[in-house]
Amino acid sequence: MKYCPYCRAALETQVINDLPRRVCPACGFTYWNNPLPVAGAAVIDERGYILLARRSVEPRKGYWNLPAGFFEWGESAEAATLREVREETGLEVEITGYLTSYGAGYDRDPWRSISYIFYYARPIGGVLAAGDDADEVRFFPPDELPAAIAFPSNLVALAQWQAHRKAGLPAALGRGGDG
Numbered sequence: 213m214k215y216c217p218y219c220r221a222a223l224e225t226q227v228i229n230d231l232p233r234r235v236c237p238a239c240g241f242t243y244w245n246n247p248l249p250v251a252g253a254a255v256i257d258e259r260g261y262i263l264l265a266r267r268s269v270e271p272r273k274g275y276w277n278l279p280a281g282f283f284e285w286g287e288s289a290e291a292a293t294l295r296e297v298r299e300e301t302g303l304e305v306e307i308t309g310y311l312t313s314y315g316a317g318y319d320r321d322p323w324r325s326i327s328y329i330f331y332y333a334r335p336i337g338g339v340l341a342a343g344d345d346a347d348e349v350r351f352f353p354p355d356e357l358p359a360a361i362a363f364p365s366n367l368v369a370l371a372q373w374q375a376h377r378k379a380g381l382p383a384a385l386g387r388g389g390d391g
């Protein structure tokens with residue numbers, strides 16, 4: 213951010229709490245540069261297979277990822293997850309548990325960062341069809357995942373899923389939150 217959104221003065225960089233911030237010398241506005249939240253889901257069906265979408269857009273076009281996306285204004289993480297899964301895969305799902313979170317710099321702009329939260333979910337309706345940002349959507353067996361997985365956040369989430377499977381967590385095995 214170059215200019216103050218309130219008074220349009222040129223911002224300066226100051227280190228506050230060990231991190232560089234953009235500060236307005238005229239009015240005192242501080243741009244804290246908090247991470248952007250992204251929410252998504254490991255949708256596990258009754259066979260224990262996981263739903264992945266193949267990206268039809270950059271970055272990582274042709275790579276597979278978990279359905280996920282940025283929050284809309286005022287959304288909860290759960291509501292963002294349900295909406296993103298519906299938009300990207302056509303499926304209605306219910307959340308069955310918490311998977312993991314992850315924080316990292318944004319590929320295309322290291323000044324920005326993203327905080328990811330991933331839930332477990334299971335299908336309860338809809339029709340599987342590639343939607344926004346995807347050209348194929350498919351359930352994969354746990355031992356036959358595609359090699360081309362997009363983004364470190366997805367690798368972390370999939371590794372946590374495998375750990376939860378080994379531990380017998382019901383949500384990770386597609387048995388929902390009640391097993």
Ligand SMILES: [Zn+2]
Pocket residue numbers: 216217218219220221236237238239240241
């Ligand atoms: Zn200002």
